[in-house]
Amino acid sequence: MNDQKVDNGVNVEALLGAREAFTGAPEAAQFTWRAKCDWVHGTYSQTTVEGFFGLGEEQQHKTTYSFDADHPEVFASEDRGATPVEIVLAGLASCLTAGVAAVAQHREIQLNSVSAVLEGGMDVQGILGMDSDIRNGFDGITVTYNIDADASKEDIEALVAQSQKRSAVYDIITNPTNVTVQVN
């Protein structure tokens, strides 16, 4: 067995403390996440994230993060950034991977390496408006993990399963969400 203290860099005690605090004050658990997007040119846009609301007040990231998005040259675009659907895959990947690390820490499993490959299939006849039977979005997403950890294969599978159960982006993708788009 592993005698050394497991350290995946996740502060589980703080997360459990937050759960405790939110039990007594559920209103503090109400968060609002924001992104700001500016069109640059063609299909190229820049999105930044900076502030969000949580714990009853405005919060700030340590710095402003920026995401360049564009479409690739095969769509006659200039490819100055990731395709938006690739950013969705990035969001899913990082959410699930953060979950794997957190659950592993909680279950005292030392991770040595974690990598994931994501694929989302898409028939672009949907977005091109060629066939109304074909949806615009992914027809499915596969996530394949390679995990080296001091644990059995079954325990590693349980980590990945539990991470999906608690993932925000996994929930956003697998369940419908009402989206309201308005113009000022």
Next chain:
Amino acid sequence: MTQQGPVQIDTVIIGAGHAGLAMSRCLSDRDIDHVVLERADVANSWRTERWDSLRLLTPNWQSKLPGFSYQGDDPDGFMAVPEIISFVQGYADAISAPIENQTTVTSVRAAGDGYQVDTDRGSWRSRTVVIATGACNIASVPAISASAPSTIDMVTSMDYRNPGQLKEGGVLVVGASATGLQLADEIHHSGRPVTLSVGEHVRMPRVYRGRDIFGWMDAAGVLDERYDEVDDINRARNVPSPQLVGSPGRLTLDLNSLTGAGINIIGRLAGVNDGKAQFSGSLRNNCALADLKMNRLLNTIDEWVSENNLDNEVEPPHRFAPTTVEDSPPLGLDLHNGQIKTIVWATGFHPDYSWLDVPVVDRKGKIRHDGGVVDSPGMYLMGMTFLRRRKSSFIHGAGDDASDLSDHLATYLANSASLPKS
């Protein structure tokens, strides 16, 4: 009953099901003067709120209450509803429980150094109250049910009796605990095409290594695990009932057997928009989680067998096939095209505390308590999922809980009696 003021008594027990009766027996053993108030007759919810084919999930040998047990000739069988009613009625008779039948509690409130219990047949004053009204008073139906087209019939697991009450045609069963699987199976056999919507669930084989799964869980101490020993008691109390059925053939009822019979398995119902039901894409993970959890339970059983040197006396360990999920389960279902005629909501139950005028109910509608000791002095709770032990919600779980809580109650009465009255 004709009376002037309220009747004074040490304890009022509300509900004459198995849990209230177990408590009555334990209070009698401790010479505590009490009454059991019952809105109708003993075991009323079994008499009036269950479907026709229901049997207990636990085998007959496990049907035990303080000073009482199953005496029939089929210890490995499972009681049907009439047998359950006569078992509980037999217990009430055997312990001479002081029951007031046809007495509906309309209010419980703090009064003096205890509580006033008002009913439609008079009032009681007592320093202690035991709530044993059960966990399954009202069928829980998700709010999205309101969005279903009006052409669709809706039935809850509280109203459902048998397939004959449903229109001919397709049925969407929502919920994959014991209730959902049993109803899906029965409705499918009536010739109605069934689609089963599956969220988080608990998979269990009926028989493992030649013995009933509850026999193993009992032997290995799983059912005795205490509420103050588990990692997260709130989560443990919300775990759905295991996918099991008590059938004469000791059949295993799981998603694979339903799929094999021709039932469509789809994800958790997530929404209804424009007459179209939408299902979550999380089915594969929910099945993976249930398979992993089942295998952890089987590992626990295997370890117990080895530790007790029983490997040569029982069948060898094995594992069940993982749950089969089709490559791309449908994410939507048109509720307007006539294929689905009925939705059966097998989405759980919740208790009814509308009569409880003591501020102990939290924002989720649950009573705040510590292992059945309610957050109001002299008040106790019985018969809820994982109240004090994993077995608390089963018939045989009531005995140990009633014993612990009647000890606490007796101590409370003795201590509060010695305090000067203010």
